[in-house]
Amino acid sequence: NAGVTQTPKFRVLKTGQSMTLLCAQDMNHEYMYWYRQDPGMGLRLIHYSVGEGTTAKGEVPDGYNVSRLKKQNFLLGLESAAPSQTSVYFCASSYSPPGWTSTDTQYFGPGTRLTVL
Amino acid sequence: KNEVEQSPQNLTAQEGEFITINCSYSVGISALHWLQQHPGGGIVSLFMLSSGKKKHGRLIATINIQEKHSSLHITASHPRDSAVYICAVDKIIFGKGTRLHILP
Numbered sequence: 001n002a003g004v005t006q007t008p009k010f011r012v013l014k015t016g017q018s019m020t021l022l023c024a025q026d027m028n029h030e031y032m033y034w035y036r037q038d039p040g041m042g043l044r045l046i047h048y049s050v051g052e053g054t055t056a057k058g059e060v061p062d063g064y065n066v067s068r069l070k071k072q073n074f075l076l077g078l079e080s081a082a083p084s085q086t087s088v089y090f091c092a093s094s095y096s097p098p099g100w101t102s103t104d105t106q107y108f109g110p111g112t113r114l115t116v117l
Numbered sequence: 118k119n120e121v122e123q124s125p126q127n128l129t130a131q132e133g134e135f136i137t138i139n140c141s142y143s144v145g146i147s148a149l150h151w152l153q154q155h156p157g158g159g160i161v162s163l164f165m166l167s168s169g170k171k172k173h174g175r176l177i178a179t180i181n182i183q184e185k186h187s188s189l190h191i192t193a194s195h196p197r198d199s200a201v202y203i204c205a206v207d208k209i210i211f212g213k214g215t216r217l218h219i220l221p
Contacts, residue, residue: 033208042121042203042211058209090160098208099147106150106208108160 002026006091006109013081013116021076021112023091029107031094032074033058034066036087037111043090049074050097081116088113119144123204123212131220136191138215140204147207149187151178154201154214163189163202194219 007022023032030051035043035058045058049068063085065077074093078085091109120143130136140149151163164171164178166187171178175194180187191198201214 035211040213042213043205044211045209088158092160092208094208105162105165107162108152111158111160 004091004093004107004109006089006112008112009110010113011115013078013114015082015116017081018077018079019081019114020078021089021091021114023074023076023093023109024072025074025093025107026072027093027095027107028071029093029095030071031097032068033092033094033106034064034074034076035090035092036060036085037090038087046076046089048098081114083116086114086116119146119206119210121204121206121210121212123202123215125215126213127216127218129218129220130194132195134194134219136194136198136217136219138189138202138204138217140187140189140212142185142206142210145182145185149180150205150208151187151189152203152205154203156200160203191217196221 004025033048034046037043044060046064047066049055052071055066067075089112092106094106095104122141124139148167150165153161166180175192177190196219199219201216203214205211
């Protein structure tokens with residue numbers, strides 16, 4: 001099992017450019033998440049998905065869009081990148097949803113380091 | 118909104134010492150998660166717990182639901198334990214992490 005993979009690992013964009021980050025998991029998990037991690041701050045939830053075709057906003061959704069057309073893939077899009085979106089982006093997946101008492105593990109991808117100039 | 122506070126922010130200790138990292142949250146939760154982030158950036162799940170105590174090797178995690186507090190303990194610490202330890206509530210709100218450095 002590859003677990004959770006992210007593509008690309010690094011990317012440099014110019015302000016205004018667009019791009020899509022791809023997250024893939026092979027564990028048949030229903031729930032997938034996109035977080036961003038910035039220096040001095042904890043991980044912050046951007047969007048999450050509760051199943052194929054269904055997404056929901058997290059704490060910091062502005063400037064991002066997501067899609068879950070296939071159960072194993074969760075895409076994060078930046079339509080018009082801004083320097084404030086320079087960050088490390090982590091994808092994660094889990095069997096049970098946020099807020100459940102179930103104590104199953106959440107699996108994280110290796111991260112994508114994005115720089116917007 | 119739930120606030121998650123971790124203490125200490127940074128911790129340096131000698132190899133072999135007993136380590137305690139604390140996590141407090143402001144609103145009732147369903148499950149609390151302890152994560153380890155390696156110097157290279159990868160994030161690994163250590164424990165997910167909703168009550169009581171869990172142990173895995175030299176790591177022990179406890180949670181007190183009434184006091185809204187959790188602790189992560191490392192016994193017989195080793196330089197390879199050097200990492201950032203992060204607590205999170207309900208997979209949604211994350212603490213800023215505790216940077217642990219174990220000296221040989």
